[in-house]
Amino acid sequence: MATGVYTPSIHITExxxxxxxIAIYGGFAGTETILEERDWIANPTVLSGDIDGNDITDPDGVVTTTINIIGNNSSNVVTGHNITHTAVLDGFIITAGKGGGGQSIGYCQSCGGGMYNEMSSPTLTNLTFRGNLAVVGGAMYNTNSSHPSLTDVSFDSNRAVERGGAVYNKSNSNPTLTDVAFTFNTVGGFMPGAGGGMYNQNSSPSLINVVFAHNTSGMNNAASSPVLNEVIFDSNSGRGMTNVANSTPSLTNVRFYHQTGRGMQTLIATQC
Known part of the structure; x- marks a missing residue:
């Protein structure tokens, strides 16, 4: 797909x-003759939930903070339902999703403003999720055994009202994240264990070379056992990581810097 801004349609359920x-690639100027010539940084290709066309954006059409979302927006900009790793999305910016509308067409409209995955394991590469909003999983919501593969992905300035400012993994959803960054993601009302970066509920993702920085809390684990290798938690508000409900994360070369609360805390509780 060529550089530009694309919206699903005019209705919030679209x-x-x-x-x-099917592999979908962004970052083309329109003059390339082979895939390798594209440049998704120089030629931003934006999938936007701004169906009204009235959000406040940067020159590329990207919402840089969720307070700039105005009026009606797509509840889930991108959706995967019962798909495998053969579904590929590569080289896009996903922005301006606004998940807050309850249940419709089989999907939770309050979950995953940027992307909603159910029973799905797509291959996601060279993506940026920025300025997405939802009740849970501001940028991405993975549920019912969804295991997406994320490589070279960034989550920036997304927000959830309750949990998982950037990503919420639920019901045995175990994504694999490699070279991923979580920055400036927030949760409303700020609870230290609400997972501004990531919230895992009965899910155990694998993280390799991942950074959580400047989020309102880094990661929350509830009845989950994520595997972290070469992960940095830096300057997150509250705790870097909170573990409840018998969560047992595996940590290898994991570092905590400059949290305003504790680096990692394990609590005897059913949920936080």
Whole structure:
């Protein structure tokens, strides 16, 4: 797809559906002759939930903070339902999702403003999720055994009203994240264990070379056992990591710097 801004349609329930055996690539200027010539940084290709066309954006059409979302927006900008790793999304900015509308067409409209995955394991590469909003999982919501693979992905300035400012993993959803950054993601009302970066509930993702910085709390684990290798928690408000409900994370070369609360805390509680 060529550089530009693309919206699903004019109704909040409309979404970009990923499909098996279909790879979608962004970052083209329109003059390339082979895939390798594209440049997704120089040629930003934006999937936006701004269906009214009235959000406040940067020159590329990207909402840089959720307070600039105005009026009606797509509840889930991108959706995966019962898809495998053969569904590929590569080289896009996903922005301006506004998940807050309850349940419709089989999907939780309050979950995953940027992307909603159910029973799905898409391959996600060279993506930026910025300025997305939802009740839970501001940028991404993975549920019911969804195991997406994320490589070279950034989550910046997304917000959830309750939990998982950037990502919420639920019900045995175990994504793999490699070279991923979580920055300036927030949760409303700020609870230290609400997972401004990531909230895991009965889910155990694998993280390799991941950074959580300047989020309102880094990661919360509830009945979850994530595996972290070469992960940095830096300057997050509250705790870097909170573990409840018998969560047992595996940590290798994990570092905590400059948290305003404790680096990691394990609590005897059912949920936080």
């Amino acid at each position: 979404t970009f559906h990923l499909r098996d055996s």
